[in-house]
Amino acid sequence: MASSSSSSSCSSSSEKKITLKSSDGEALNVEKNVALEFEPAKGFLEDNSEEADDEAIVVPLPNVSAAVLSELIPYVKQRLELSAKPVQKKLIKAFDDQFTRHLSDDKLGELMLAANYLGVNYLLDVLCDVTADRIKNKSVEYVREFLGIQNDFTPEEEAELRAQCPWAFEGVDQD
Amino acid sequence: MDKQAVAPEGDSGSNTNNSIVHGDILEAILSQVPLIDLASACYVSRSWNRAVFSSLRRVNKIKPWLLLHTQSQRTMAPYLTTAHAYDARSHVWIEIKNNQPSSFDFLLRSSHSTLLYTLSPSKLSFSFDPLHLAWHHVDAPRVWRTDPVVALVGDKVVVAGGACDFEDDPLAVEMYSVDTRAWEICQSMPAVLKDSAASTWLSVAVNSRQLYVTEKYSGITVSFDPSTKGWSGPFHLRQFDHEKKVFYSVITFANDRLIAVGLTGEAEDVKSLKIWQVNIKGGSLEELKEIGEMPKALLEKLKGNKEICSGSGSASLTSVSVTSMGDSVYLNNPSNSEDLVLCEIGECGDDECKWSEIKNVVVDEEDAKIKGRLILTCSSVGIGDLQRALLHENPRSVYFKQIQ
Numbered sequence: 001m002a003s004s005s006s007s008s009s010c011s012s013s014s015e016k017k018i019t020l021k022s023s024d025g026e027a028l029n030v031e032k033n034v035a036l037e038f039e040p041a042k043g044f045l046e047d048n049s050e051e052a053d054d055e056a057i058v059v060p061l062p063n064v065s066a067a068v069l070s071e072l073i074p075y076v077k078q079r080l081e082l083s084a085k086p087v088q089k090k091l092i093k094a095f096d097d098q099f100t101r102h103l104s105d106d107k108l109g110e111l112m113l114a115a116n117y118l119g120v121n122y123l124l125d126v127l128c129d130v131t132a133d134r135i136k137n138k139s140v141e142y143v144r145e146f147l148g149i150q151n152d153f154t155p156e157e158e159a160e161l162r163a164q165c166p167w168a169f170e171g172v173d174q175d
Numbered sequence: 176m177d178k179q180a181v182a183p184e185g186d187s188g189s190n191t192n193n194s195i196v197h198g199d200i201l202e203a204i205l206s207q208v209p210l211i212d213l214a215s216a217c218y219v220s221r222s223w224n225r226a227v228f229s230s231l232r233r234v235n236k237i238k239p240w241l242l243l244h245t246q247s248q249r250t251m252a253p254y255l256t257t258a259h260a261y262d263a264r265s266h267v268w269i270e271i272k273n274n275q276p277s278s279f280d281f282l283l284r285s286s287h288s289t290l291l292y293t294l295s296p297s298k299l300s301f302s303f304d305p306l307h308l309a310w311h312h313v314d315a316p317r318v319w320r321t322d323p324v325v326a327l328v329g330d331k332v333v334v335a336g337g338a339c340d341f342e343d344d345p346l347a348v349e350m351y352s353v354d355t356r357a358w359e360i361c362q363s364m365p366a367v368l369k370d371s372a373a374s375t376w377l378s379v380a381v382n383s384r385q386l387y388v389t390e391k392y393s394g395i396t397v398s399f400d401p402s403t404k405g406w407s408g409p410f411h412l413r414q415f416d417h418e419k420k421v422f423y424s425v426i427t428f429a430n431d432r433l434i435a436v437g438l439t440g441e442a443e444d445v446k447s448l449k450i451w452q453v454n455i456k457g458g459s460l461e462e463l464k465e466i467g468e469m470p471k472a473l474l475e476k477l478k479g480n481k482e483i484c485s486g487s488g489s490a491s492l493t494s495v496s497v498t499s500m501g502d503s504v505y506l507n508n509p510s511n512s513e514d515l516v517l518c519e520i521g522e523c524g525d526d527e528c529k530w531s532e533i534k535n536v537v538v539d540e541e542d543a544k545i546k547g548r549l550i551l552t553c554s555s556v557g558i559g560d561l562q563r564a565l566l567h568e569n570p571r572s573v574y575f576k577q578i579q
Contacts, residue, residue: 109196112196112200113200116199116200124200124203125203128200128203128204128206128207129207131196131204131207132204132205132206132207132208133207135204135208135212135216136208136209136212136577137212137577139215140215140216140218140219143216143219144219144220147196149196149219149220149222149223150220151219151220152220152221152222153218153220153221161218164566165215165218165562165565165566167215167565167574168214168215168218168565169218
């Protein structure tokens, strides 16, 4: 009796499963409403709408690995459930914080790339904020290391920058 | 269902890592990084340098900073000063620290948005760079003044009024050229201001060509042109306010438009705060066009009422000071500076005002009061200004600390 309205509505069309195929060839089953949050999948499903059986559709996502997809899918699913309810923004923020808090720097970058490719803008915004927070008050070298950026200044230019602006290379926070 | 998490993570990571963050994503990230941190982000690489400027141009534009100086209220010099800034682009407060504690032998003052000055019997010191790090020291004007209007018009520092009337002409005007480093005597202020020719009673607005001065309580307004060294006017700023609703008004420039900020009602019961565009034709007032009204909730904050609509909220609002740059107008209640208000004025023709509340963090934590005197100015601060201010070899170099 506790599972009243929510379970009944979910059991209908939104419960239909779609198969997503990752860059490394794995097939992942997801609810259709989750798949529709991914722009390339949405486009693919619209193009193949005459296909009677959704279960038979396999959406290729050649730019996202299974590892990243398997993190994204539960996030999007829960986020959809949250935003379907009239919840406060605070709760969504807390949920986002919880999701991003323990992400490694590498994972953060991969998720950002995936969120951009998949057009999940609310996640991209959150990840950009987190990245901005992580590079705030940090030294130039930390940022290069953190995001794997090639330093393309000439050694002379670099030496001059270091002499004139040591503060930029020291960083205020502990790296 | 977490089984897939064992996928070859290192593999996918190392391939893409080098180029993960670029283009729109990088610009989106940088849009969330405070301006003070972007100063060093420029040095990460060439592409980052480009991305920083592109992000500032396209995603999250630079907004003028509110600069807030406090000066200790001791009876004797030196007066210790502190400097803070509010960056509206990044919504952060920043402490601007010098290598040595800065102090002034005379009271720090400002009569309009861009100029800070101190005046002693022998010396006028003024500063008009964005972060007020460079100071010019020149001989004092000939006439001794206690509370003059001091304004920078083009490259001229105009010093008007504020003299002691038993001694000198209280309306005397002198002008210093930053270019030729010489003082010139100018036409005195119009006699209509003879009883109020001190910056306490006057509000000042300046663009690159002219200086406007208005009497805050009467609305009598005059203008000064440095090229002719003469005054025009007066006209009455509130001549169309037939019902005499406005009891107080100040002026400033925003987006190169002369605007007036007025309080209606009475000091004990201020009904509204409105903003008008002031259209002048041939030296007289042609039109006062309303372009905005402060939301009631913000007005109550400005008054210092903690409880909105509590009935007992009856704090008075006797005056408002404005400081502006570009499209940003910062409003402050001099007798309660805990809440400041920012009004961003749209381009000409687009008369939308965007209002926001700014909690002043430069208050003493213990008694939540501001220590000493508060002097507000407004500046366009760019990445280059920050980088120059931070230059190691710069003897006036400062450092910035974000206040959490």
